[in-house]
Amino acid sequence: MYDVAIIGGGVVGGMIARTLASYQLNICILEKGHDVATGSSAANSAIVHAGYDAKEGSLKAKLNVRGSQLMPTVCQELGVKYQNNGSLVIGFNEEDRAALEALLVRGNKNGVKGLRILEKDELRALEPNLSPDVLCALHAPTGAIVCPYELTIASIGNAMDNGADLKLDFAVDGIRDCGTHYEISSANNTVEARYVVNAAGVFADEIAKMAGDDSFSIHPRRGEYVLLDKECGSLVKHTIFRTPGKMGKGILVSPTVDGNLITGPTGVDIEDKLDKSTTTEGLAFVMKQSNENTTGIPFGKSITSFCGLRAVGSTGDFIINNPKPRFINVAGIESPGLSSAPAIAEMVVELLEKADLSLEKKADFTPIRPASHAFREGTIDEKNAMIAKDPTYGHIICRCEGVSEGEILAAIRQNPRPRDLDGVKRRTRAQMGRCQGGFCSPYIVELLAREMNIPYEEVTKCGGKSLINVQKTKEVQ
Secondary structure, three states, X not given: OEEEEEEOOOHHHHHHHHHHOXXXXXXXXXXXXXXXXXXXXXXXXXXXXXXXXOOOXXXXXXXHHHHHHHHHHHHHHHOOOEEOOOEEEEEOOHHHHHHXXXXXXXXXXXXXXXXXXXXXXXXXXXXXXXXXOOOEEEEEOOOEEEOHHHHHHHHHHHHHHOOOEEEOOOOOOEEEEOOOOEEEEOOOOEEEEEEEEEOOHHXXXXXXXXXXXXXXXXXXXXXXXXXXXXXXXXXXXXXXXXXXXXXXXXXXXXXXXXXXEEEXXXXXXXXXXXXXXXXXXXXXXXXXXXXXXEOOOOHHHXXXXXXEEEEEEOOOXXXXXXXXXXXXXXXXXXXXXXXXXXXXXXXXXXXXXXXXXXXXXXXXXXXXXXXXXXXXXXXXXXXXXXXXXXXXXXXXXXXXXXXXXXXHHHHHOOOOOOOEHHHHHHHHOOOOOOOOOOXXXXXXXXXXXXXHXXXXXXXXXXXXXXXXXXXXXXXXX
């Protein structure tokens, strides 16, 4: 019997798990996928928003600002890259200026620090590659960037290191209220827990209905991105937003914490909660509007495109409530969900305590997790010391990203352990460079097969039937 079961292995579920793991509780995370961080937390803008956009008084506003304040410490403790690069919301005409001034007023009411409107000459000094048509911009110095899947993996790993259980391939198909606890079932397993936290992303409404709550609905919103090579990462320093519209903040242009340049997303409401396909029209729109924001984006140096789904709730705000005894909804966590995640975790703990969950702090809780990128970012002397201790760090597997065998082995052996190529990619960046795994994938498959003690042919790209190798070529008849 668990004290708390968290349904959903994304960044919000991970932050909740990590926070609860600091108490004397028996908790588990139930994730339907083959790995954590495979939903919205794997494919978004990676922005820590300052908090000027959400309507004052809303949960989005309150939790965004608080989450933004917490994020630097959280990332430092978890060894996750975080960069306070600031953001600019650009305007092209007087109508945009009026909207930016309204955002300035709203941001001040929300408690965002340092906001101000910048004029054309000052903007050009900050960002020489902005479009010459840009007239003004709202500057938010507290805006930042982070790696969303790295943050998710680290938070869940830290929770597991502090005693939490993770159950993968656990697609919840039923929830039964047994009076003192809930029985949560999947096709092949059943878990009992006194309390349930529903953090299931685009499927949160379906999970809520299983528990008897049909008070809201979730629909997916497609967001398509184009990612450019690290050679392009210095084109802008700030995250460049358009003046926001009804469907979101528009197409952004931003550096990433790993040195790439990211552009996107689109914002198209769809019905299929599993459809992560990109479209010709969507990617063309990303490139067109990105080029309107800034000059000189070399889209010929794009290395990949991808699509993420935002969980858009029917209420217009985050849905964080306690509709049934011992059952907490954490739903409709669209943007600024990543930014808000640490604060959402705080709120969920408060709700659980109000629902009579006894909370006693662990004396031996460890909030620290070693960084997964220490080797490649180390000095020559630090790298030599690591290689002297473990020679596998001297064997580079991914040439594009400079990822060593030692780093890949460390990732495979660390909570939560990857079981496929994409899992290794999210933890180490191997396969994320220019060749997109063309060189290193066979070597990573070999390491996974050896570490998991399975045949080479059974290693998959992303679980399920995503087989990579069928048999050796010399055995093909």
